[in-house]
Amino acid sequence: DAGVIQSPRHEVTEMGQEVTLRCKPISGHDYLFWYRQTMMRGLELLIYFNNNVPIDDSGMPEDRFSAKMPNASFSTLKIQPSEPRDSAVYFCASSLGSVSYNEQFFGPGTRLTVL
Amino acid sequence: QKEVEQDPGPLSVPEGAIVSLNCTYSNSAFQYFMWYRQYSRKGPELLMYTYSSGNKEDGRFTAQVDKSSKYISLFIRDSQPSDSATYLCAMSLNSGGYQKVTFGTGTKLQVIP
Numbered sequence: 651d652a653g654v655i656q657s658p659r660h661e662v663t664e665m666g667q668e669v670t671l672r673c674k675p676i677s678g679h680d681y682l683f684w685y686r687q688t689m690m691r692g693l694e695l696l697i698y699f700n701n702n703v704p705i706d707d708s709g710m711p712e713d714r715f716s717a718k719m720p721n722a723s724f725s726t727l728k729i730q731p732s733e734p735r736d737s738a739v740y741f742c743a744s745s746l747g748s749v750s751y752n753e754q755f756f757g758p759g760t761r762l763t764v765l
Numbered sequence: 766q767k768e769v770e771q772d773p774g775p776l777s778v779p780e781g782a783i784v785s786l787n788c789t790y791s792n793s794a795f796q797y798f799m800w801y802r803q804y805s806r807k808g809p810e811l812l813m814y815t816y817s818s819g820n821k822e823d824g825r826f827t828a829q830v831d832k833s834s835k836y837i838s839l840f841i842r843d844s845q846p847s848d849s850a851t852y853l854c855a856m857s858l859n860s861g862g863y864q865k866v867t868f869g870t871g872t873k874l875q876v877i878p
Contacts, residue, residue: 681863691870692771692868692869692870692871693809693871695865700863705863706865741809747862747863750797750864751796751797751799751814751816751857751864752864753811753814754811755810756808756809756810758807758808759806761806
């Protein structure tokens with residue numbers, strides 16, 4: 651398996667523009683996570699899905715952020731309109747679900763810069 | 766107060782040194798304790814995980830958990846330049862039938878040849 655795939659790897663945009671980040675989880679994994687990483691706040695969970703259904707979106711910073719998972723092999727995170735403070739590295743991760751521990755596998759991340 | 770506290774470093778050591786990385790936490794409900802390693806411009810990858818208090822060893826790496834003190838550590842013996850990375854501690858608890866993970870902010874380690 652190729653692992654978790656994210657695109658684009660880098661995105662530079664201007665304030666006010668719409669940004670869409672994409673993720674393909676590992677085949678067979680039923681949980682998908684979106685994280686944001688900054689120097690100040692570290693790795694923060696934004697939202698996660700179980701079997702394509704959003705379970706917990708309490709980490710989504712505000713209404714400008716939205717996430718979808720139309721099928722088991724694809725998810726998007728959209729920011730509209732984008733602001734400079736959204737600049738960060740956004741990671742997608744996937745895992746098998748269980749009441750005991752299951753490893754989360756991370757993608758390479760999308761480095762977003764909002765000017 | 767954050768649920769998980771981790772010194773950001775950076776920590777710089779000579780090759781061959783023993784490295785000690787630490788985290789404290791406040792939530793006694795955490796069940797699993799993990800260490801992830803993140804190389805520059807890469808995603809985090811799992812290094813080790815433990816469930817109970819005590820030590821777990823894997824090669825040059827030893828993870829230690831002290832639930833009574835709410836303190837976890839990662840020791841790296843005979844450190845190598847290839848160990849240079851950011852190390853993230855992480856902890857999880859059962860939330861609605863799934864282990865919800867909280868990460869520390871990471872400690873950046875540099876091993877100098």
